[in-house]
Amino acid sequence: MTNALEIEGLYKRFGSHQVLEDFSLEIKKGTIVGLIGPNGSGKSTLLNIVCQLLKADAGQIHLLGIPLHQMDSQARKMIGFCSQNCALYNDLLPHENLDFFARLYGMGPSNRRTRIHELMDDFGLWSHAKTRVGRLSGGWRQRLHIAISMINHPEILILDEPTAAVDASARVELWQLVENLRASGTTILLTTHQLPEAQRLCDRIALMQNGHVVLQGSLPELLASMGEHALVKVESSAINALIHRVEKLGWKPLNTSDEMCFLVPKLYKLIDVVASLEGVDITSVSIKQITLEEVYFSFIR
Amino acid sequence: MINGQANLLLSQTLAVSHRMLLEQWRQGRGLIFWAAFPIFMMLLFGLVYSHNESMRAGLDAAAAGILIGAALFFSCLGGSVAIIAAERERGTLRRLLVSPLKPLAYFFGVVLAQLQLAALQMVMLYSVAWMIGARYHGSWWLGGFILILSVFSYVGMGFFLGIRFANKSEQVVVGLSAIGVPLLVLGGTFFPLEIMPQAMQMVAQLDPMLHMNQAFKGVAAYGLGVESLRFELIFLVLFCLFSVFLGVHSYQRLLDKESLE
Numbered sequence: 001m002t003n004a005l006e007i008e009g010l011y012k013r014f015g016s017h018q019v020l021e022d023f024s025l026e027i028k029k030g031t032i033v034g035l036i037g038p039n040g041s042g043k044s045t046l047l048n049i050v051c052q053l054l055k056a057d058a059g060q061i062h063l064l065g066i067p068l069h070q071m072d073s074q075a076r077k078m079i080g081f082c083s084q085n086c087a088l089y090n091d092l093l094p095h096e097n098l099d100f101f102a103r104l105y106g107m108g109p110s111n112r113r114t115r116i117h118e119l120m121d122d123f124g125l126w127s128h129a130k131t132r133v134g135r136l137s138g139g140w141r142q143r144l145h146i147a148i149s150m151i152n153h154p155e156i157l158i159l160d161e162p163t164a165a166v167d168a169s170a171r172v173e174l175w176q177l178v179e180n181l182r183a184s185g186t187t188i189l190l191t192t193h194q195l196p197e198a199q200r201l202c203d204r205i206a207l208m209q210n211g212h213v214v215l216q217g218s219l220p221e222l223l224a225s226m227g228e229h230a231l232v233k234v235e236s237s238a239i240n241a242l243i244h245r246v247e248k249l250g251w252k253p254l255n256t257s258d259e260m261c262f263l264v265p266k267l268y269k270l271i272d273v274v275a276s277l278e279g280v281d282i283t284s285v286s287i288k289q290i291t292l293e294e295v296y297f298s299f300i301r
Numbered sequence: 302m303i304n305g306q307a308n309l310l311l312s313q314t315l316a317v318s319h320r321m322l323l324e325q326w327r328q329g330r331g332l333i334f335w336a337a338f339p340i341f342m343m344l345l346f347g348l349v350y351s352h353n354e355s356m357r358a359g360l361d362a363a364a365a366g367i368l369i370g371a372a373l374f375f376s377c378l379g380g381s382v383a384i385i386a387a388e389r390e391r392g393t394l395r396r397l398l399v400s401p402l403k404p405l406a407y408f409f410g411v412v413l414a415q416l417q418l419a420a421l422q423m424v425m426l427y428s429v430a431w432m433i434g435a436r437y438h439g440s441w442w443l444g445g446f447i448l449i450l451s452v453f454s455y456v457g458m459g460f461f462l463g464i465r466f467a468n469k470s471e472q473v474v475v476g477l478s479a480i481g482v483p484l485l486v487l488g489g490t491f492f493p494l495e496i497m498p499q500a501m502q503m504v505a506q507l508d509p510m511l512h513m514n515q516a517f518k519g520v521a522a523y524g525l526g527v528e529s530l531r532f533e534l535i536f537l538v539l540f541c542l543f544s545v546f547l548g549v550h551s552y553q554r555l556l557d558k559e560s561l562e
Contacts, residue, residue: 052399053395076400083392087394087395089391089393091328092320092323092327096320096323104316104401106309
């Protein structure tokens, strides 16, 4: 499978702050790659460099095998970018926004009509076709925003936290749209803080911290990086005693949200865990499947 | 290749122009004020001049001054400043930045939209002016040419001022009042140049609005031709070229700056 995008040894510094350091990533055609990392890890800077909004200090980016710096404005026709904030013309209708951007790409009238019709269908926008964009809810605005990014059939679609500013139900719908795009063969590079969705949708995931990739691979590869471990969730009123015991046992604690979770040897069964914690006041114990969230909290400090 | 680039430039120019006109049309209340302002100004001047038949020439000059100095000033210059501020505020500027839109196409798109609005304002204003007794005396072609030069100049200045001084919509009115209104007064929009002190008259020669006013008044109110207006026309052509350069350059600088933020 050919690479849609190859990033090699990218560096970017703002003043004394090194935002990207020897960042490398490959995205194969037709796959979804998720960039995950805490705020300030360099995700948006990377996307801005790929979209030619910023220049890298060093490193190479190839789009379909061609160096990005040799492509100039041609690259802009091949990349669809959807930023975090919906940048739309509020006094126009959804199809008028689409039409405006289609014209910027030099699409002729009949191509425009066909493409706008397709996108209005695919993104379910007909129900709001007569509503000015300024009166649409956040979820519908974001739908339109992504649709605009797809207007010119880009080789790669870049989504920067596409569900950051929408409510829960709109989020579910938007992820469904991203799934549909994947089914249609669109190559997607996305950033998100929604780990369960990233786990479900992404073919490959790169965990970023301090400007470089600390771990990348497919989900099974990421889960395998946790070694021969199982995850145990413990509820206890005697936290100090629990931590003391766990340290003695050599179990690795994980700071996942507000639960007390530990990595134990995979061979352990529930009964072994309970036996190991004997004498500590415990309310409940359960063994959970390791997910992307545990991988994330294990590698990102 | 060149043909393809020219077609793209044309497509983008028309897209920007179409979008701006559509937005203007949808902003109902703003559109009413936009139309009412020059008409009210014309009616007021009509009332002032109506009591004296010998002041008919003054009314003709007032119509020309209102069109160039007031209507187009606020519509084209103010409108361009507001467009830049709005693109910044709603984040569409960054959206345009990742599209293949050329800065020149954006500028020409705004000019094209403003030219259509200027033509409409001219028709509206002169219809009212005609009803209250003012007349247009000179060549329509020459008048149209001066209007085109004025629109290009206003949009160029609007881009420059908007990019330098108006980060937010609220700053547009303040900026226009502080910079634009003194230029209007100095440009002879409301008072003839002759009643100003000598020193002020000399400073006024540097005000491009004075030359726009004098050129258009010369054609519209006094029926002058190219020969009589040679100095004003040369000044306007040069200033128009300078404004286009200033506007496109400022916009390019804005894009560079925006991409770094």
